[in-house]
Amino acid sequence: MLSPAEDSAFRDIRRDFHAHPELKFEEFRTSEKIYSFLREWGCDEITRGLGGTGIVGVLHGRLGAVTSKSIGIRADMDALPLTEKNEFEHVSRYSGKMHACGHDGHLTILLAAGKKLAEERNFSGKLNLIFQPGEEGGAGGKAMIDDGLFAKHPCSEIYALHNWPGLSEGTFGFKSCALMASSNQFDITITGKGGHAAMPQLCVDPIFIGTQLCQAIYGITSRMVKPIDSAVISISRIKAGDSPNIIGNDIFLSGTVRTFSYEALDLIEKKIKHLSTQICSAFGAKADVCFLRQYPPTINDEEITAHAVSVAEKLFGKRKVLTDIEPTMGAEDFSFMLQKVPGTYFFLGNGDISGNHRGQGHGLGPCTLHNATYDFNDNLIGIGAKFWNELVMTRLGHDESSD
Ligand SMILES: [Zn+2]
Numbered sequence: 001m002l003s004p005a006e007d008s009a010f011r012d013i014r015r016d017f018h019a020h021p022e023l024k025f026e027e028f029r030t031s032e033k034i035y036s037f038l039r040e041w042g043c044d045e046i047t048r049g050l051g052g053t054g055i056v057g058v059l060h061g062r063l064g065a066v067t068s069k070s071i072g073i074r075a076d077m078d079a080l081p082l083t084e085k086n087e088f089e090h091v092s093r094y095s096g097k098m099h100a101c102g103h104d105g106h107l108t109i110l111l112a113a114g115k116k117l118a119e120e121r122n123f124s125g126k127l128n129l130i131f132q133p134g135e136e137g138g139a140g141g142k143a144m145i146d147d148g149l150f151a152k153h154p155c156s157e158i159y160a161l162h163n164w165p166g167l168s169e170g171t172f173g174f175k176s177c178a179l180m181a182s183s184n185q186f187d188i189t190i191t192g193k194g195g196h197a198a199m200p201q202l203c204v205d206p207i208f209i210g211t212q213l214c215q216a217i218y219g220i221t222s223r224m225v226k227p228i229d230s231a232v233i234s235i236s237r238i239k240a241g242d243s244p245n246i247i248g249n250d251i252f253l254s255g256t257v258r259t260f261s262y263e264a265l266d267l268i269e270k271k272i273k274h275l276s277t278q279i280c281s282a283f284g285a286k287a288d289v290c291f292l293r294q295y296p297p298t299i300n301d302e303e304i305t306a307h308a309v310s311v312a313e314k315l316f317g318k319r320k321v322l323t324d325i326e327p328t329m330g331a332e333d334f335s336f337m338l339q340k341v342p343g344t345y346f347f348l349g350n351g352d353i354s355g356n357h358r359g360q361g362h363g364l365g366p367c368t369l370h371n372a373t374y375d376f377n378d379n380l381i382g383i384g385a386k387f388w389n390e391l392v393m394t395r396l397g398h399d400e401s402s403d
């Protein structure tokens with residue numbers, strides 16, 4: 001779909017974004033660049049400043065409103081607070097900022113698709129090109145929704161992709177229903193009664209109670225959640241005590257909870273609160289529990305996913321399409337958009353983690369997400385753009401005589 005000249009131009013564009021990474025909600029240069037491209041290519045409407053630096057470009061098909069459908073395709077724009085260890089020419093210009101999750105690639109794929117679709121407009125209805133800030137822990141997807149994304153730009157269905165190291169180059173990984181988990185955090189403060197470590201009978205020892213509580217909490221996933229409903233609880237931070245001969249007043253426990261279903265999530269939240277208060281009360285201590293739901297599970301629509309699978313199979317052959325990829329306990333804020341509008345989120349193979357696609361001067365680490373020697377695989381720009389293009393045309397209807 002992209003000519004060799006266009007392909008090369010978009011590789012340069014991707015590398016320019018890579019060299020100028022911006023952290024969540026600071027994507028000012030990135031957003032400005034995207035805006036000038038969308039304007040140059042003749043987008044019918046452009047909305048800026050959604051959820052901070054978010055931007056939406058709207059394209060109307062030349063076949064008019066034969067369908068009332070409108071599609072949204074979302075790409076994330078932010079980088080990570082990481083110092084890049086590559087030394088090639090497009091290495092990050094800033095210490096402590098790096099496109100180590102490939103969002104530079106995601107947005108370039110969407111730009112490449114958008115340029116082609118803007119030129120040809122061989123579809124009916126409306127297409128919304130959605131560029132989102134703050135995916136890396138900032139819930140930028142939610143910020144855009146709260147700022148009126150779907151009120152200003154109604155979508156009947158939405159799509160997004162993420163490059164996936166370890167999946168062979170250009171292989172699509174789809175999954176109906178839950179592909180990524182919900183991400184949640186809990187913080188528990190247990191307040192006991194401090195005193196001399198040689199006289200525990202005069203104290204309410206928070207460490208003794210906290211360690212009992214840890215065991216009980218780990219019992220939630222093994223004994224209370226349905227065995228076929230996957231869930232993870234990790235108590236990953238404990239802080240207590242200052243001195244070997246002093247029993248302190250309190251202990252602080254903190255951790256993460258990941259689930260694919262709301263049913264498991266509701267149960268775990270309830271049980272963590274219940275066990276904390278009851279165990280503490282049994283030993284004469286007090287528990288303060290804070291349970292924070294961060295990202296919801298990423299749940300794909302069955303019919304829309306099946307359509308996306310058929311598009312990928314038609315373009316690239318069944319060998320390049322996995323229809324039931326293993327879900328991951330990682331989380332993704334596209335889930336907020338999927339709560340409002342049905343759609344699908346899928347993986348696109350970035351290639352082997354040895355990262356043979358990386359240019360000369362790359363660091364020695366594996367080419368995995370959030371690694372300081374990662375680099376996006378530019379061969380995915382043409383593949384991803386071709387996919388988005390075909391998806392829009394088949395989903396919104398097109399004039400086959402001009403294919
Ligand atoms: Zn990431």
Ligand SMILES: [Zn+2]
Nearest residue numbers: 101102103162
């Ligand atoms: Zn990412």
